[in-house]
Amino acid sequence: QVHLQEWGAGLLKPSQNLSLTCAVYGGSFSGYYWTWIRQSPGKGLEWIGEIDDSGNTNYSPSLKSRLTISVDTPKNQFSLNLTSVTAADTAVYYCARPVGYGSGSYYISWFDSWGQGILVTVSS
Amino acid sequence: DIQMTQSPSSLSASVGDSVTITCRASHNVHSYLNWYSQRPGEAPSLLIYAASTLQRGVPSRFGASGSGTDFSLTIRNLQADDIGTYFCQQSYSSPYTFGQGTKLEI
Numbered sequence: 001q002v003h004l005q006e007w008g009a010g011l012l013k014p015s016q017n018l019s020l021t022c023a024v025y026g027g028s029f030s031g032y033y034w035t036w037i038r039q040s041p042g043k044g045l046e047w048i049g050e051i052d053d054s055g056n057t058n059y060s061p062s063l064k065s066r067l068t069i070s071v072d073t074p075k076n077q078f079s080l081n082l083t084s085v086t087a088a089d090t091a092v093y094y095c096a097r098p099v100g101y102g103s104g105s106y107y108i109s110w111f112d113s114w115g116q117g118i119l120v121t122v123s124s
Numbered sequence: 125d126i127q128m129t130q131s132p133s134s135l136s137a138s139v140g141d142s143v144t145i146t147c148r149a150s151h152n153v154h155s156y157l158n159w160y161s162q163r164p165g166e167a168p169s170l171l172i173y174a175a176s177t178l179q180r181g182v183p184s185r186f187g188a189s190g191s192g193t194d195f196s197l198t199i200r201n202l203q204a205d206d207i208g209t210y211f212c213q214q215s216y217s218s219p220y221t222f223g224q225g226t227k228l229e230i
Contacts, residue, residue, distance in 0.1 A: 045168070045211060045222035060219040061125075094167055100215070108174050109215045110158040114167035 002027035004095050004115035008080075012122045018082040022095030022115055029053055029076040032097050035111065036069065036080045040091035050098070051078050085122045092117040126151045126214050130223035137230060141202045145226045147195040147212035156216035159188055159197045162225075163208040171210075172197065204230055 008020035022034070033056075036048040049059040051069045059067050068081040082089060094117045100109030127150040137143050147157065155175040160168035170179045172188040175195060188197045199206055207230050212223040 044224045045213070047218075047220045047222070058218055062219075098215070100173075108156050110170055110173035111160075111168070111213075112170050112173075112179070114169070117167050 002097060002113045004097065004113055006093060006095050006115045006118040008093075008118060008120070010118060010120055012085050012120065013124055014086050014122060015084055016122075018085050018089060018120055018122075019079065020093055020095075020118060020120070021077055021079045024076045024078075024097070029073060032099070033058070033109075034071070034078045035096045035098055037094045037096055037111075037114075038091035039094065039117070040088075042088075043091075046091075048080065048093075087122050090120065090122045092119050125219055126153060126217055126221050128212055128214055128221050128223040130210075130212060130226050132226060133224065134227040134229070137202055137228070139202055139204055139230060142198060142200045143202060143228065144199075145197045145210055145212075145228075147190075147197070147223050149193045149195075149214055151217070152192050153214040153216035155191050156214055157190065157195050158213045158215060160211045160213065161206075161208050162211065168211060199228075202230055206230060 003025040006022045030053040033050040033052050035050040039045050049069050051057045051071050053073045066083045071078045095115040096111040097113040098109040099112045129148045131146050157175045159172040162168040176188050185200045209225045209227045211225050
């Protein structure tokens with residue numbers, strides 16, 4: 001049974017950088033696109049981006065200019081860095097694991113495991 | 125981005141009732157559609173994947189159908205424990221988008 005745990009700074013001031021890490025316990029770390037998702041009252045659930053154990057990434061276009069997702073495979077961890085935050089970045093941030101089946105462009109996936117979430121508040 | 129629209133945004137029902145939540149995609153997502161439930165203060169939890177397949181451990185009172193742009197989630201014989209918010213999510217095209225949620229009160 002895989003378990004995901006997020007940690008990082010929970011209170012930031014505008015213009016600071018948001019940095020979170022997710023550790024994966026149990027199960028395999030390779031073969032998945034480890035994902036960050038956030039949830040705010042205003043925008044609901046928002047997919048942020050993903051990374052595999054080789055460092056291949058896929059980012060949301062709306063966040064791409066400020067976003068870096070990195071991976072530390074030996075530690076089974078991946079991280080999120082979002083620069084120049086504003087109040088609009090206030091949200092609960094989740095890490096999640098997508099699983100699925102298929103191959104190539106016919107790959108159906110879903111998020112079967114989630115971290116407990118970490119609240120990040122941006123306020124002056 | 126593919127926009128996912130759920131209806132209703134909230135509903136109230138009684139124990140034993142059946143309820144249906146609908147989800148409409150702005151583009152054809154085939155069967156790349158998942159449903160999650162979320163209790164207050166918790167992370168979302170997978171209910172249904174690939175439009176109609178029940179996640180292991182989810183009661184058979186939950187069912188879903190649809191393909192293309194129109195999908196539905198039905199909960200039969202509502203239990204008090206079903207309270208929470210339900211979300212659909214498309215995994216057809218990145219960025220993988222979610223519906224705005226349907227809050228279920230019992």
